[in-house]
Amino acid sequence: MNELKDIVLQLAEWVGDVAPELWAIMLRQALVQGWQSLFGATLSLVLLIVCIKGLVRSWDSEDLDDVLCIFLVLGAPLSGVIFIACALAAIGRLVNPSYYALLNIVNMFK
DSSP states (O other), X not given: OHHHHHHHHHHHHHHGGGHHHHHHHHHHHHHHHHHHHHHHHHHHHHHHHHHHHHHHXXXXXXXXXXXXXXXXXXHHHHHHHHHHHXXXXXXXXXXXXXXXXXXXXHHTTO
């Protein structure tokens, strides 16, 4: 508990004069990170859709390319996991950027 108190006091001293500017910068950075995560989620969703369409087409086809099938079978779950991770990060950062701005400021002192 004393360690947290020391960190907060050190933070208060350091931030003193530059608090409004620092807060605006960190808030904007949290929003930028949210938009980056949303972009990553969009790209991974497109990849997921392409993989699923490719799997459906290759499933019906008699002429299967092994390398393509392996890529599609591995790509679909991987892009699904990446989509979920990026979407959750984007939602958190875009809905509550103040929390992530504060978290970034606190992490400067660790």
